[in-house]
Amino acid sequence: MSGVLVVAEHLQGKLRDPSLEAVTAARELGGPVTVLVIGADPQALVPAVSVEGVDEVLCAAVTAEHFEPDAYLAAVDAAVGARDFDAVLAGFTVNSMGYLPALAAKRTLGFSSDVFSLRRDGDAVVATRAYYGSKVHADVGFPAAPVLLLRPTAWPVAGGTSTPTVATLDVPAGAARVTHVGFEEAPQGDVDITTADFLLSIGRGIGEKDNIETFQKLAEKMGATLSVSRPLVDAGWMPASRQVGQSGKTVKPKVYLAMGISGAVQHLAGMKTAGTIIAVNSDPEAAIFRVAHYGAVVDLFAVAEELERQWAG
Numbered sequence: 001m002s003g004v005l006v007v008a009e010h011l012q013g014k015l016r017d018p019s020l021e022a023v024t025a026a027r028e029l030g031g032p033v034t035v036l037v038i039g040a041d042p043q044a045l046v047p048a049v050s051v052e053g054v055d056e057v058l059c060a061a062v063t064a065e066h067f068e069p070d071a072y073l074a075a076v077d078a079a080v081g082a083r084d085f086d087a088v089l090a091g092f093t094v095n096s097m098g099y100l101p102a103l104a105a106k107r108t109l110g111f112s113s114d115v116f117s118l119r120r121d122g123d124a125v126v127a128t129r130a131y132y133g134s135k136v137h138a139d140v141g142f143p144a145a146p147v148l149l150l151r152p153t154a155w156p157v158a159g160g161t162s163t164p165t166v167a168t169l170d171v172p173a174g175a176a177r178v179t180h181v182g183f184e185e186a187p188q189g190d191v192d193i194t195t196a197d198f199l200l201s202i203g204r205g206i207g208e209k210d211n212i213e214t215f216q217k218l219a220e221k222m223g224a225t226l227s228v229s230r231p232l233v234d235a236g237w238m239p240a241s242r243q244v245g246q247s248g249k250t251v252k253p254k255v256y257l258a259m260g261i262s263g264a265v266q267h268l269a270g271m272k273t274a275g276t277i278i279a280v281n282s283d284p285e286a287a288i289f290r291v292a293h294y295g296a297v298v299d300l301f302a303v304a305e306e307l308e309r310q311w312a313g
């Protein structure tokens with residue numbers, strides 16, 4: 001086993017969780033784990049990536065201070081060219097989608113995005129991913145080193161510490177076709193539903209736009225973050241940043257309280273790995289009950305009123 005290369009991703013000087021989730025996946029796959037840090041000052045992130053199970057950190061200094069796909073592609077290409085890895089892993093993020101498919105194409109490597117399970121089968125790496133709106137899960141075998149982008153939250157974030165060897169990697173300079181222009185924070189007041197421990201998620205069952213305020217207030221009272229199913233975004237009632245599901249965000253809170261959500265496959269794809277799922281739906285046949293740990297077949301407004309009362313005192 002030659003080992004697994006994990007490509008680290010960072011934003012505004014901070015390592016992002018998908019990179020540490022990829023370390024967990026790499027450890028599960030077995031063999032030495034090398035983390036590649038690319039940036040203007042890659043050494044600065046060595047402590048952050050020195051988590052349990054990391055054997056080596058490769059530092060690739062590039063002139064780009066922020067993420068730039070050409071610089072990152074050149075760096076990962078140099079790492080893969082210098083060493084035989086069994087697999088290249090990274091989080092399935094907007095950044096990685098901007099250059100890692102190009103690496104696979106350039107080096108004629110196998111590629112899959114949105115992988116949520118990994119194993120070895122002899123010399124092959126087998127990745128599981130969903131197709132047809134999550135109706136089908138397929139194992140895809142790669143006899144030679146693949147490039148795999150891992151679904152956020154599908155693996156736990158690696159923790160602990162290690163004392164990996166630290167090496168530098170020379171990256172050939174090349175012309176950048178895309179350059180970083182600026183960084184804008186998400187609009188004030190918007191939240192990141194992927195990091196919330198407790199999501200109160202509402203769907204079409206709430207009936208009309210005016211009812212959203214009730215649930216927003218309830219979420220605040222309970223210390224929950226409000227998320228929604230797609231119809232509420234399509235209707236323009238809530239921003240896309242709050243949408244859970246296949247075309248929204250993948251979430252893994254400790255508690256997911258779904259009210260008035262039927263449980264379409266596209267919704268389940270984004271939340272079925274939550275710690276505890278509680279579903280409130282007036283239809284006993286609703287598909288959400290198939291993944292729920294607790295369920296109540298009851299009117300959601302009655303539940304909302306009762307929760308209001310419980311949290312009032």
Ligand code: FAD
Pocket residue numbers: 133202203204205206228229230231243244245246247248249259260261262263264265266267270280281282283286298299300301
């Ligand atoms: P509905 O399916 O209409 O369900 C409403 C539920 O509320 C029903 O089960 C009903 O019994 C219940 N209800 C009604 N009134 C009450 C009441 N008073 N008390 C209790 N229960 C009540 N959807 C997503 O959510 N996220 C995605 O990312 C996503 N991506 C998609 C991508 C594609 C390519 C496609 C084709 C679809 C996608 N969808 C997505 C849409 C998805 O197929 C469903 O249409 C959607 O999830 C349904 O949302 P819902 O459960 O809120 O509404």
